[in-house]
Amino acid sequence: MRLSTKGRYAVTAMLDLALHGSDGPVTLADISENQGISLSYLEQLFASLRSKGLVRGVRGPGGGYFLGRDADEISIANIICAVDEWVELTRCRGQENCSRGHRCLTHSLWNSLSKQIYEFLEGITLQELIENSDVLDIDGQQKREKESLKLAS
Amino acid sequence: MRLSTKGRYAVTAMLDLALHGSDGPVTLADISENQGISLSYLEQLFASLRSKGLVRGVRGPGGGYFLGRDADEISIANIICAVDEWVELTRCRGQENCSRGHRCLTHSLWNSLSKQIYEFLEGITLQELIENSDVLDIDGQQKREKESLKLAS
DNA sequence: ATAATACTTGACTAATTTACTGGGTTTTAT
DNA sequence: ATAAAACCCAGTAAATTAGTCAAGTATTAT
Numbered sequence: 523m524r525l526s527t528k529g530r531y532a533v534t535a536m537l538d539l540a541l542h543g544s545d546g547p548v549t550l551a552d553i554s555e556n557q558g559i560s561l562s563y564l565e566q567l568f569a570s571l572r573s574k575g576l577v578r579g580v581r582g583p584g585g586g587y588f589l590g591r592d593a594d595e596i597s598i599a600n601i602i603c604a605v606d607e608w609v610e611l612t613r614c615r616g617q618e619n620c621s622r623g624h625r626c627l628t629h630s631l632w633n634s635l636s637k638q639i640y641e642f643l644e645g646i647t648l649q650e651l652i653e654n655s656d657v658l659d660i661d662g663q664q665k666r667e668k669e670s671l672k673l674a675s
Numbered sequence: 676m677r678l679s680t681k682g683r684y685a686v687t688a689m690l691d692l693a694l695h696g697s698d699g700p701v702t703l704a705d706i707s708e709n710q711g712i713s714l715s716y717l718e719q720l721f722a723s724l725r726s727k728g729l730v731r732g733v734r735g736p737g738g739g740y741f742l743g744r745d746a747d748e749i750s751i752a753n754i755i756c757a758v759d760e761w762v763e764l765t766r767c768r769g770q771e772n773c774s775r776g777h778r779c780l781t782h783s784l785w786n787s788l789s790k791q792i793y794e795f796l797e798g799i800t801l802q803e804l805i806e807n808s809d810v811l812d813i814d815g816q817q818k819r820e821k822e823s824l825k826l827a828s
Numbered sequence: 829a830t831a832a833t834a835c836t837t838g839a840c841t842a843a844t845t846t847a848c849t850g851g852g853t854t855t856t857a858t
Numbered sequence: 859a860t861a862a863a864a865c866c867c868a869g870t871a872a873a874t875t876a877g878t879c880a881a882g883t884a885t886t887a888t
Contacts, residue, residue: 549864562850652784850868850869852866852868
C-alpha cells in the first residue's frame, strides 16, 4: 500500500465528483479551481481513473466527468490503486533469496501490515465517507467551532 | 497521513530491531544486510527515529541499536511520523480562502479520512504486529502454501 | 594507549516521482 | 461553423527518495 499526495489528489477529486455529480457532469476545470490542482495534472489522474472505470467522461460542450459507478461501489483503496502504481520492493518474493529466516519473517510482517491497511481502505467507500464525515469529524469540528462559523454552507 | 517507501523502510527496520533486540544491540550493518537497505540511508532514518526516542543507540564495539521503549509502546503511526514529514496541503486551512462551501466540505472529508487512517495506524503497535501476524496472514499464507514451503524457518 | 567498532554529521548526487506546461486532436451541443 | 469540453502526448521543473562519500566523535575490548 502506498499513500502519497498523488493518491490524496485523486481521492479529493473523486470526492468533489461525488458531491457535484448529481447536478450533471463536472468539468476538470471546476475541480481544478475548487481544489487548487492544475488542469493538466488532473487530466493525468483522470486518465488513470478512467482506465479503471472509476470515472466516465462525457465529451463536448456541457460535458465533464461522472463517477463510473455508484459512490457506495467505489472504495478509497480503488482510487489510490488506480493512480499509485503498486510497488512491491521486498527483495525476497515468496521464497527466493531468503538467506536467513529473519528477513522473510520481517517481510512477512510488513506484508501483513500492508494488507491490513489495504483492507481498511477497501472498507471505506466514497458514499460512507460523505455520509459519516459529520459524525467522524465532530471532535475536530468542535475544536474550531469557537473561532469559525459553519464551513460548509 | 502519508505512507511512502521511506516509511516502509523505517517500519521494516523497526520490525527487524524488535525481532532481534532481545539478543543484544542490532547493528545497522546487520539491518542493511537483512533488509537490503543501504547503510547510510539507514543512518539517516535512524537519526530521525532516535530524535523521536523510538530507538536507542549503544556505541562502541558490540554496540548497535535497541528499541527506545517497549514494542507495545511503539505504534506504526509513531514510526511513520518520525521519518515522513507531515504535509498539510489543503489550501484552505480552517476558514481562509474558502471561496465556495464545496471546497471546504471536500477538504473536511479528506481530513476525516486522513484522521481515520492515522488512528488506525496509531492503534497498531510493533508488538501486536509481531504477535498477531501469523493469525492475520493466515489466508495470505494459504494462497501461497500450495506452491511454496514455510517461508520463515 | 590503541585499535576496532560503531554512531554522527553534513554535503553531495543519481534516480524517481510529482506536478505542471504547452501543444495538440477529437467529440459534440449549440 | 464554432466553441466547449474531453482526450492525448511530449517535455520538464521541482521535490522527494535513496544512496554515496568523507571526515569526524564516542566507546570499549585488548
